[in-house]
Amino acid sequence: MSPLSLTYPEERAFDSSIPSENWFFYWKTSPTLWEAKLNYFPDNFPIFIPVFWGLHAQANGSYEFTDHTPETNLLKLSQLAKSLNKNLVFLVPLGPMPFLVNGGLPSFLARKLAHFENGLVMSVINFERKINKIYSYLERDVLLEYQRFTRSFGEFLKHHELNSDVYGFESGKILSNGLFKSYLEDYSPSFVKYYNFYKQKNAEVKTTENEFRNMINNMYVATARDNIAKNWVGELKVSFLGGSVEDLFLRSEDNEDIENYFTELFDSYTNLVIPSSLLLPPSDTKKVVDRCINEMTNRRYLMECMHKASYQEENFELTPLNFFNVIHDNSNGFLEQSGLMAYLESNFKWCYNFTNINMLENQNDFHERITLINGQAIDATNFTKLINYFLAGNKIILDTQYLDENLLKKLEYFALENNLETQNILLHTKLTYYKLQAGEIILYNSESLKAKNHSTQNEFWKKMINYFDLHHLDIQEDNKNPLVYFWRRRDVTNRELNFQEIRRVSIFNNSHVKKSCVLNFPDNFAVQKILDETGVKLQHEGKNMKIEFKPYAKVAIEFGFYNERN
Amino acid sequence: MKETNLLKIIYSYRVFVDQDGLERPIFEVVSILDHKGQTLTEQIQYNLLEQSSSERRTFKFEDIELLKSYFIDNAETLKVSKIYFLNIFDLNYALENSSDISDLAKYWQQYSSVWEKQNYISKDKFSLKDFFSGPTA
Numbered sequence: 001m002s003p004l005s006l007t008y009p010e011e012r013a014f015d016s017s018i019p020s021e022n023w024f025f026y027w028k029t030s031p032t033l034w035e036a037k038l039n040y041f042p043d044n045f046p047i048f049i050p051v052f053w054g055l056h057a058q059a060n061g062s063y064e065f066t067d068h069t070p071e072t073n074l075l076k077l078s079q080l081a082k083s084l085n086k087n088l089v090f091l092v093p094l095g096p097m098p099f100l101v102n103g104g105l106p107s108f109l110a111r112k113l114a115h116f117e118n119g120l121v122m123s124v125i126n127f128e129r130k131i132n133k134i135y136s137y138l139e140r141d142v143l144l145e146y147q148r149f150t151r152s153f154g155e156f157l158k159h160h161e162l163n164s165d166v167y168g169f170e171s172g173k174i175l176s177n178g179l180f181k182s183y184l185e186d187y188s189p190s191f192v193k194y195y196n197f198y199k200q201k202n203a204e205v206k207t208t209e210n211e212f213r214n215m216i217n218n219m220y221v222a223t224a225r226d227n228i229a230k231n232w233v234g235e236l237k238v239s240f241l242g243g244s245v246e247d248l249f250l251r252s253e254d255n256e257d258i259e260n261y262f263t264e265l266f267d268s269y270t271n272l273v274i275p276s277s278l279l280l281p282p283s284d285t286k287k288v289v290d291r292c293i294n295e296m297t298n299r300r301y302l303m304e305c306m307h308k309a310s311y312q313e314e315n316f317e318l319t320p321l322n323f324f325n326v327i328h329d330n331s332n333g334f335l336e337q338s339g340l341m342a343y344l345e346s347n348f349k350w351c352y353n354f355t356n357i358n359m360l361e362n363q364n365d366f367h368e369r370i371t372l373i374n375g376q377a378i379d380a381t382n383f384t385k386l387i388n389y390f391l392a393g394n395k396i397i398l399d400t401q402y403l404d405e406n407l408l409k410k411l412e413y414f415a416l417e418n419n420l421e422t423q424n425i426l427l428h429t430k431l432t433y434y435k436l437q438a439g440e441i442i443l444y445n446s447e448s449l450k451a452k453n454h455s456t457q458n459e460f461w462k463k464m465i466n467y468f469d470l471h472h473l474d475i476q477e478d479n480k481n482p483l484v485y486f487w488r489r490r491d492v493t494n495r496e497l498n499f500q501e502i503r504r505v506s507i508f509n510n511s512h513v514k515k516s517c518v519l520n521f522p523d524n525f526a527v528q529k530i531l532d533e534t535g536v537k538l539q540h541e542g543k544n545m546k547i548e549f550k551p552y553a554k555v556a557i558e559f560g561f562y563n564e565r566n
Numbered sequence: 567m568k569e570t571n572l573l574k575i576i577y578s579y580r581v582f583v584d585q586d587g588l589e590r591p592i593f594e595v596v597s598i599l600d601h602k603g604q605t606l607t608e609q610i611q612y613n614l615l616e617q618s619s620s621e622r623r624t625f626k627f628e629d630i631e632l633l634k635s636y637f638i639d640n641a642e643t644l645k646v647s648k649i650y651f652l653n654i655f656d657l658n659y660a661l662e663n664s665s666d667i668s669d670l671a672k673y674w675q676q677y678s679s680v681w682e683k684q685n686y687i688s689k690d691k692f693s694l695k696d697f698f699s700g701p702t703a
Contacts, residue, residue, distance in 0.1 A: 113662065118596045119578050119654050121661040130666045176605065245597075246605040252667050253603035260604075 014282035019099075019127055021276060021293060023048045026077055027055050031070045034077055038086050046089045046302065049077070050097055050104075050169060053149055057106035063152035066160075078162050089306075091169035091236065092150060092228065094220045095184030096134045098124040098171055098243050099278050103134040103183065109142050110135040115188035116245045122183065124173075124243045125251045127281045136186045138194065138216050146220065150227035157231050167236035167306070168224045172273070173243040174264040177335070179354060180239055180271040184217055234307045237273035241265060241289065242280050256285040259510050262484050265292060266350045269320045269486075272359075274305050295506075296320075296486070318488035318504055323470050324352035325360065325371040334374035334399060338446040339457025343465070346458075348472060350486055357382045360389050368468050370395045375403025383407050387414060393438030395468055399446045411443075428452060428460050440468075471563065473505070473525055477517040483549065484508045492560075499560035502528065506556040509535075509549035519545040521559065529558040571647045572601040577633055578654040593633045595625035596654050638681050647683040 017029035017037055024047050029037060041047045056063045056072050065074045074090075081088045096103025102110035114122040114136040122134035136142070157166070172182040195212050207215070225232050241264045242251060250257055261280070268275035275293055280286040300317040303309065324344065328334045335341040344352055357377055371389070375398060378386060390396055400408055415422055421435040432443040442464065449457055477483055485507040492499050503525075509515045521527070521543050530538065535553030539546045547555060576597040581589050598606045627633040637649050652674065660673030 119658075120576075120596070121658045123661045125667060128666075131661065131664050131670065133662065249597065249599050249605055250603040252670055254667060255602055257602075257604070 016127075020278045020280075020286075020290065021048075021297070022046060023050070023276070023278060025050070026074075027052055027071055031073060031076060035080050035084070038081055038084050041086055043085045044087050045299070046087050046165075046306070047081070048091055049074075049088050050091045050100075051093070051153065052097075052100060053093055053104050054100070054102060054106040054110075056153075057108075057149070061148075063149055063156075065153065065156040074156070075160055075162075078160070078164060081164075088164045090164055090166045090231070092153065092166055092224050094168040094170045094217070094224065094235065095137050095182055096122075096171060097169070098132060098134060098173075098183055098240055099126055101132060103132070103137075105135050105137070105142065106145070109139075109145055111141075112136045112139060112190040113188060114138075114183070114186040114191075117185075117187050118245060119187070120245055120248070122186070122188075123248060124240070124279055125248060126279055129251075129254075129281055134183055136188055136191060137184055137220070138186045138191050138213065140194070143216065143219060143223070147223055147227070150224045154228040154230070157228065162231070164231060165233045165306075166228050166231040167233055168221055170235055170237045172237060172239050173247075174239050174241075174267045174271070175244060176246055177341070178263075178267045178270065180237065180268070180273050182217070182237075183243075184220070185213055236306060237271070238276050239264065239268040239271065239273045240279045241268075241275060241277050256280070256283060258285050258288060259484070261285070261289050262292070262508070262510060265289065265296075266484075266486050269296065269301070270350055270352055271354050272305060274302065296488075315491040316493055318490045320353075321351050321487035321489040321503060322353050323348055323369055323472065325369065326352050326354050327357050327360075327371065327377050328354070328374040334376070334402075334446070338399070338449040339452070339454060339461060340372065342454065343458055343461035347462075347465075348470075351472065357385055360385065360394075368395060368470055370397060370465070370468055370470075373398045375400050375407075378403060378407060380404075380407070383410065387411075390434075390439045390441050391436065395439075396441040397464065398441060398443050400443050401446045408443075427463060428456060431464075442467075471522070471524060471561065473503075473519060473521050473559070475505070475507075475517050475519055478515070481511075481513070481515055483515055483517055484510055496528075496560060498562065499526070500562050502558060503561050504531075504556055504558045506532070506554065507547065507549075508554045509552060512551045514548065514550060516546065516548045519547070519557070521545070524562050526560045527557060528560050531556040531558065571645060572649070573637070573644065573646050574599040574603075574650040574652065575633075575637060576652045576654055576657060577630070579630070591628060593627045593630050595633070634679070634681065641681075641683070649681045651679045651681070652677060 015029075015037075017025045017033075018040060019025060019028075022041060022045060024037065024041070026034065026049065038047070051074075056065060058064050064072050067073050067076065070076075078088060080086075093104050096105075096114065103114075112135060114134045116122050123131050124134070126132050137146075156162075157164070170182050170184070172180050175181050192209070195209050198212060199207070221235060241247075241261045242256075244264070247260070250260065261277075265275045274297060277286055277289050277293060280289065296318075298317045298319075300315070300319050304319070326335070326344075357373070360371065371394060373386070373396060378398075386396070414420075415434050418436065423433040425431040425433065429444050429446070429448040434441045434443075444464075449460060452460070475483075475485060485505055487503060487505050489501050489503045492502055496502060507517065523543070527540070527545070533555050535550035536555045537548040538555070545557070549555075574597075575595055576599070578594050578596050580592050580594070582592060584590050600606060625633075627636065634649075634651055637644070641647065641649065656677035657674070660670055660677065664670040664673055
C-alpha cells in the first residue's frame with residue numbers, strides 16, 4: 001500500500017467503523033477488534049478519531065475516557081495505536097458532527113434543533129440513510145457543559161501523558177455558491193431569541209447576528225484550546241459531501257448525484273478544507289468519489305490543512321493550482337453581483353482559494369497569484385497586514401465599495417508618502433493603480449459594475465486579469481455539455497529543470513453521454529505525460545489536442561510549464 | 567433552463583407588521599425542486615420567472631392561494647404538468663419526526679398539496695409513489 005494513500009487501494013467490504021478515508025469510529029465496533037481495525041491504516045499517517053462527546057458523558061455528570069466502560073476507553077485505543085506505530089489524531093468538536101446522532105451532543109443537551117438559513121430543520125442523511133437531526137451548539141447550557149467536557153478530556157490526556165495531536169474539529173458543508181459553511185451556524189428561532197436577549201443586555205455594543213455567531217464560535221475554540229493546551233494543534237475544517245440542504249432534498253429521493261459530489265469535492269479544495277465522503281452510503285458512487293479523494297487529498301494537502309510543515313520530498317506531490325486568493329465577506333454579494341464569481345468559474349474554475357486576510361502568506365509559486373479582496377474584510381487591525389503583503393511584492397485587487405473611508409484615506413496617504421507609482425484609469429468604474437517594485441495594487445469600486453450586464457462585467461474582469469499576464473491553459477468545450485476538470489501543480493525534480501513547475505489537469509466525463517474538448521496550449525506549455533487514460537481518444541497535433549470522451553471516461557495530462565519572461 | 571415537467575415548491579409563512587401597524591401575512595418560496603429533488607438555483611428560479619408571462623420578480627405573496635395560482639397559471643410557460651406545494655413548517659415537523667427517508671416520505675405525503683394539469687388534487691388524493699419517483703413520462 002502506498003504510504004501516501006488515504007484510502008485503501010484494495011476492494012474491501014464496507015466497514016461502518018472505518019466508513020471513509022482515514023477515519024476510525026471506535027464506538028462502531030467492539031474494543032476487542034480495535035487492534036485489528038487499526039492495522040488497516042498505513043503507519044505514520046494520521047488516523048482521525050472524532051471524540052464522541054455524547055458517548056463519554058456519564059449519568060453522574062462526569063466524563064469517562066478510561067476502562068470503566070470498554071467502548072469509551074480512549075486510553076486503550078491510544079496504547080494500542082502506540083504499540084502498532086499508528087498516528088492517532090483526536091478531533092474535538094467545535095460544533096455539530098453531522099455523522100453522529102444529535103450532532104454528537106449528549107442527549108440531555110439535545111434540546112433545541114438547529115435550522116439552516118432557509119428555515120429548514122438542520123438535518124443530514126447519514127451513510128445508513130438515517131436522518132441525523134442537528135441540535136444547536138449556540139446555547140448557553142451547551143457552552144457551559146462544553147467547558148466541563150473539554151476540561152475532562154484535557155486532564156485525561158495530561159494524566160496519562162498521551163501525546164496525540166488534538167484538533168478542534170469544524171464540520172461543515174459546501175453550499176451551492178461553492179463556499180464552506182459550518183454546521184455551527186444556526187438560524188433557528190431559539191438562536192434569534194438568544195441573540196435578541198444578548199442585544200438587550202448589551203445595548204451599548206452593536207453586534208450583528210453574524211458577529212454574535214462568530215463570537216460564540218470563538219468561545220468554543222478558546223475553551224477547547226485552553227483546556228487541551230498541551231496537545232492542541234489548531235482547527236481542522238472538514239466538509240461533508242452530501243451534507244448540504246440541497247443534498248437533503250436530493251438524497252431524500254434516494255438519488256446520489258455524482259456530479260454534485262464532484263463539485264462539492266473540488267469546492268472543498270478551493271476552501272482549503274478536507275473533503276469527506278463519510279455521509280455517503282456504500283455504493284459505486286462512493287467508490288468513485290473515494291478514489292478521487294484518495295488521489296487528491298495527498299499528504300502534502302493534508303499537512304497544509306493540518307497546519308503542519310511538509311517534508312521536502314512532499315513538494316513533488318501535486319497540490320491544487322491557484323491563481324487567486326479570494327478574501328471576502330460574502331454578505332454583500334461581493335462574489336456574485338460584480339460578475340467576479342462568474343468570470344472565475346468560466347476561466348479559472350477551481351483555480352482559486354477562499355481564504356481570510358490573516359492566512360495570507362508570501363507565495364513561492366512560479367506563476368503569479370492575485371489576491372482579490374472585498375474591502376469589508378479589512379479593518380484597522382489587519383490593514384497593516386495587507387500593506388505588508390503589498391510591500392512583499394504581491395498583487396492585490398481591492399474592492400473599495402465597503403472599505404472603511406478612513407482606511408481608504410490611510411491607503412491614499414501611504415501611496416503619497418511613499419511616492420508610489422500611481423495611475424488612474426477609467427474602465428466602467430474608476431481604477432486606481434499603485435506599484436512599488438514587484439508589488440501592485442488596483443483599487444476599484446464594484447458599485448457601478450453591479451448594474452452592468454453579464455458580458456460587460458465579464459469584459460471588465462477579463463481586462464483586469466489579463467493585465468497580470470497569467471499563464472493558464474484554455475480548455476475549449478461545449479458549454480451546454482461541460483466536462484469536469486481540475487488543475488494541480490508541483491515543483492520540478494532534478495530531471496525536469498527545463499521547466500519551472502509541472503501542472504496536471506485531470507478531466508472527467510461524469511455523464512452517460514459522449515463529450516469532447518480541445519486543448520490549445522501556448523509555447524510555454526509542453527506535454528510531459530498522459531496518464532489515467534480510460535475511455536478517451538486523443539488526437540495531438542502541434543499545440544492542439546482534441547480529446548473525445550466516452551461516457552464516464554477520464555484522462556490526466558501533465559505539462560511542463562516555463563515562463564518566457566524569466 | 568432545466569427541462570422538467572414536475573416542480574416541488576416549498577414555502578414558508580410569516581407575519582410582519584406594516585407601516586400602519588397592521589399585521590400582514592407573507593408566504594414566501596423557500597425552495598424549488600425539480601423532479602429529481604435537485605434544488606434549482608436562485609438564478610434558474612429567476613430565469614423561470616423571466617420566461618413566464620408575469621412581471622413578478624419576487625416569490626412573496628400575501629395569500630397561499632396567490633402563491634399556488636401564480637405557479638399554476640405559469641405552468642405551461644414553465645413546462646411543468648405537475649406541481650407539489652409543501653409548507654416548510656410541515657416539512658420541519660416531518661424532519662423532526664422521521665428517523666429515515668422512508669419515514670420522511672410518509673410525513674411529506676400527509677402535508678403536500680398537488681396540482682396536476684387541469685386538475686387540482688387535494689392533499690390526500692395523490693400517490694406517494696408519484697411524489698418520490700417523479701414523472702414516468
